[in-house]
Amino acid sequence: MQNTIRETRIRTILFKVLVYTFLVGFAIFVLIPFYWMVLTSLKSFQQVRTEVPPSLIIGLKDIRFLENYASAWNAAPYYQYMLRTVAVAAISTTGTIFTTIFAAFAFARLNFKGRDFLFLALISTMMIPGEMFVITNYITVSNLGWYSPLGQTQTEAFLALTMPFMTSVFYLFFLRQAFKQIPDELYLAAKVDGTSDWKYLWKIMVPIASPTIITIVILNAMGTWSAYIWPKLVATEYPLVTNGLREAYQDFFGMVNYSQQMAAALIVTLPLLIVFMFLKKYIMRGVSRSGIKG
Amino acid sequence: MDITLKEITKIFQAKDKSETVAVNDFNITIPSGKLIGLLGPSGCGKSTTLYMIAGLLTPNHGRIYFGDEDVTDMAPEDRGIGLVFQNYALYPHMTVRQNIMFPLENIKVPKEEALKRAQDMADLVGIGELMNRKPKQLSGGQQQRVAIARALVKKPRVLLLDEPLSNLDARLRLATREEIKRIQRETGITTIFVTHDQEEAMSISDEIILMDLGIKQQVGEPQDVYDEPKNLFVAKFLGTPPINLMPGEIKNKQVLIRGSKVTGKAAKNQEVVVGIRPEGFEIDPNGIMELEVYMVETIGRDTTLIIKNFNDSAKSYRIIVDARHRIKPGDKVKFNIESDKIFVFNRETGERL
Amino acid sequence: MLERQNNLKALFYLAPAMVLLSVFTFYPLFNAFFLAFLRDYEFLLRSAKGFTLFGNFKNVITDPDFGIAMKNTSIITFISVPISVIIALLISVALNSVKKLQGAFQTIFFLPYVTNAIAIGMAFAFIFHADYGLLNTILGWFGINPINWVGLNASWSNAMFALLVYTIWGGLAFKIMVFLSGLQSIDKQYYDAARVDATPRRRVLTKITIPLLSPMIFYITVTSFIGAFKAYRTIIGMFGETLRPPGTLSKDSLITIVGLVYDALAHADATGKMSEAAAASIILFSITMIFTLVQMQISKRRVHF
Missing domain, CATH: 1.10.3720.10 (MetI-like)
Known part of the structure; x- marks a missing residue:
């Protein structure tokens, strides 16, 4: 009896670990484009162009926030x-x-x-x-x-x-x-x-x-x-x-400034994300209801 | 102000053109200042009748009068009625105060006066301290009172209540039923309420109107209707436990059940249904009817004896006797029957003989 | 009083919407058919040389782009939708079974729904960049040489793979949301009963959850087929207006049926092009109609599992 209880408990914990690993894995998959956008938009033109393979994180001193966003905004x-x-x-x-x-x-x-x-x-x-x-x-x-x-x-x-x-x-x-x-x-x-x-x-x-x-x-x-x-x-x-x-930023040839391009993509995406964060409840309810209409 | 319904008929047409007669040639005069219970099983047309009095439905035939005034073609808002719905129909986004004031805003009562009238009405129904709450924050009984206050605040000529107690739990129902009676007494307003619960109707009504299949069955003070049912339906519908119905016959002006005489009746020989109220049996060692007790239910105040139905073993008869008789299942008991608790009905038509 | 009809009042309330819908929805619907049967319609002159029954449809279908578009559209539809439905189902079941962080996960999984298809397409294109992209970086850890996914002269299959990943990514949010609300509306009693009977988790999933959810799974699958069949903006996001990796030939294009419609519309000034756009849109309509009819038929027959 004691043994089966312990066994079930271990199984439950194992199952939980499995479920969370799965969820975290797909959460990363969903977040990657956003991360890549943010990361690239902070790198300098030179860093993007010269680093092969690109680094997956960025040091604080390498951040070129103002430069990239200002030039994207002005482009x-x-x-x-x-x-x-x-x-x-x-x-x-x-x-x-x-x-x-x-x-x-x-x-x-x-x-x-x-x-x-x-x-x-x-x-x-x-x-x-x-x-x-x-x-x-x-x-x-x-x-x-x-x-x-x-x-x-x-x-x-x-x-x-x-x-x-x-x-x-x-x-x-x-x-x-x-x-x-x-x-x-x-x-x-x-x-x-x-x-x-x-x-x-x-x-x-x-x-x-x-x-x-x-x-x-x-x-x-x-x-x-x-x-x-x-x-x-x-x-x-x-x-x-x-x-x-x-x-x-339509040009795919020549020297595309990817940092600037990603900064611009973020500028356009950000208002949507902000609205979403504040009005999540309404948006999510609307969407899940629209699916059940059939 | 009396309310008179003359030859009211309401027919509903379904999409496939099939017709249902919800109310059939209904005639009645409801006396002024009384509390009237409109009673019947579900689907008997009682709510339809109420909605026609309110003006939310229009009869296909017949006229409705408030006093001498013909209101048949009048819009509900012009009739001066207050209506309380079964589920109260409180506006969920408004506070209690806003709910009660809403009808007054429609008739452009000045703000100050509207506020005062709303407060007075809320005090009358006992929710004066809840004015700033939303309906969701109230209990069922409180919502009920708000609904009544909203209906009464514009001083209607008639108050109509549709199944006012059915959404409340048993304990609240008792309290609210007294409350409705009190409010009606204090305001003196002609009040009609619809219910399918005979106990509810009998306990507070000055008069009850019994309906079945869209037809008026009987009208009168509760006790009178109970004591003198006009037909089998009325006898069956009123009373808990329900009346016991036994097959019988009339022979030589005597009413016989399974061959033994229970009472006399001046009518021609025929097969009949004999109804005996559960409280109409009296234990008597020399009684005229011997029955075998199948089960005994004790509730303290009195005792219910359960007897197997003569024809149908799935059904049973119920007899209420004083608790001091100690009777056990299997006992054979002899009874006398009180003559005013026994009713004889035509077996075909159900009419009382 | 209440059952009474009031046509005049209804007209007053309906008029604004109905006028707009007549001009911008009903009329275009009929006009699309009208245009599709005009012979040599000149948009600039608004004139045509009579009618033709199949001329415009023939022009659309015999165009080599049509075959390519049909192939691309079918691949996008029949590969991305089943995959994203299955993933979404698994995620929502997993999500429904946890308590901690459920809200946070839900928010994350919903993010793709509120983003801009063009902006995210650009981000994906950069993830798939041969030299600076994230994917090749990760593949490099496993010793795989850089692959030219979407760059200059990238192969059709590589580009299609990248597009499919993006399409699946973009389709998850809506499905997860709908499945999750479906799961949450399943009566908890079923699960309690299953637990009392010591039902294993896998059996709970296959014998209770999925059957109870099956009408919704079916509905979402078919509507997603229809949605995926109209793919266009994702491709613009990744590849731009040319709808293909730079330097490649039109046979390697990732054009879809909707792409054909807009391609024809972009050349509306040329003889007959407007009619071809209309014809292509009718073909698109017919195909989505088939999906809809199949769905109606099947859900009529078995409303519930």
Whole structure:
């Protein structure tokens, strides 16, 4: 008896060691690119270029933080790119929030002709790859005069960058689910008290669904930050951060300054990581929920 | 203010167009200032009736009057009702105070007055110190009181409660039921509450309305309905333990169970169902009915004797006798039956003879 | 009162979203089909010479790039997805079984989800750098000579390997997150029951956890297939707009189906190119549709294990 207890205990400890080793191993795998980015961005141009194989750590005195980050920052007008990206994200996120709140309310709360059919039609578009829309949207944006290869104004660029993204079927679906979870009795209670639909939406539904709305805001804004293809198509002269990043260091021949390149990559990645660290709860919940929808 | 329902019928249509009659030709007048229990098994149409009085559902046929006023087509908010939901429907993101004040904001009561009325109402229901809490921080009983305060704060003409006690545990249920009675007495507001629990309805109602299958079965003061059930359903639904039903017959104006006479009845010869309340048996060595005791349940105050059902061995009859009788399983006991505890029903229609 | 329909009010609430969706979602959907059947469409003039049934599709399919794109896309999809699903499953099961540091690990494993595909692609390219890269450094410890993964004239298979590693890395976060929330929603009673019956850990995994999670595993696998089929940004991140290691020929390109669409769109001014982009997008749509239909069919038949 005593022996079996000890045996189980040893086994349990062995198993734990195994599990943690496995987890630590993959955690390292996940962190490596970040580490490599940070490490390289701190090395001097000479160190990167002359050390073969490269060292995996860096001494304090070898750190070239200011140099690399300043030159990366100056290699392209990141300040402009970032401001522009933030503006585009703010506009399209605000638009998305309002349009999806309205529509999700209609689908979750109101009774109208063809509601179920319309909703089905909407969610079926989620199965369609975005590339199919991009082609025509490119034409539409050109036809509307918001984009021309010959040049465009800043306002036109903003219109082209934001208008197609002022609503989203996915977020509409996501928010409708959140609205649907609010018990019907709350609506009935509000009705008995003489609350209008408009007031019920803003005073009761939106506050209750606010975690979901915050999730949508974050995911949408982060999406804009990482947008690459659409801005490249319709705002060639007004790039967003991600376009700026790739284009500033596209050259693979010759003397690429890797430290500077990695510093720039970090500059672009860092805001995302900071947002993530502060709003982890909302992002992770949003993502794990979106997986269960099926 | 009386509430009158005239020929109310509500039909629900499912997606496949099949129809369910939830409430069928319902007629009733609810007297002013009373506490009324709307009672019936689940699915009997009692909640539908309540929602129609509230205006959240519209009847397919019939009219609803508050006093002389026809409110059938009136929106719920214009009817002047307070409604308490089964799960309370408190707004989770608002404090107790904000919850109670919410209806007043809708009718644009000045802030100062709204605050005072909310506080008064909270004091009345006994949650005056909890005004800054969120619903999640309250117990079930406290949430219940907030819901009642919210319903009453705008001084409604009628207070409607949907299964007000079903989400509370047994102990709280007793306390809350007295509380509801007290609040109703103090405010004097006409109150209708829906429940499937007959004990709950009988204990606090001034009058009960019994419903089954969308049809009104009987209305009256609890004791009257209990003592004079109109039909088999009412007799079965009221009383714990439930009434004992035995097959019997009427022969020459005598009611016979298994051949022996239990009471007299002036009706033509026929097969009947005889119902005897558990407390209607009296131990008497010269009694008219001899039964073999199968099991004995003792709770101290009185003793329940369990007798095997004549027809169905899976069921049993229950007899309540005074605790001083020491009876053991297997004893054969003779009983007399009190004539006001015995009811005779038509075997086909269930109507009382 | 409540069951009453209110079409006018609904219209008011729906209008903003519906107008935008009509212009930027519904119309493009139909227009893609329209464009794909136009003969010799000139984008600059917005004019075409009538219609053609298969002309544009034929142009897309007979282009040598199409075969290369199909090959690359299939390899990316059918290799990276199964591997990342299995790894994600193991990680989430391991993660679910530990208490200490669970939150920290969860955060780390989620990081790839919130990063920028282009920026991380650049980092990966540098990890795979022949001289200055981390991978060759580590391989060097084991006496392996530097391998030209993504550099000048790198071979297709080396470049593809590097891309696959990056793709798997990028796909883990979402799957781990979803699996973990699935695992956490499994009723603890099953595990208590298994423990009382002295079920070995391996059996708990194969007989309880995986069967209970199987609908989710299946769902995630199929949606990941669809996602991986649309691979494009990862390749730009690693290889830039040319979609291949520098110095290599187009037959060694890592172009994908989505790459074909954007390639055609980039040359939209040329005759018929816009229609080819539309045709390629419809081909992409059809393939992802097949995945979706298979998924619907199967999950209909066996909703649960």
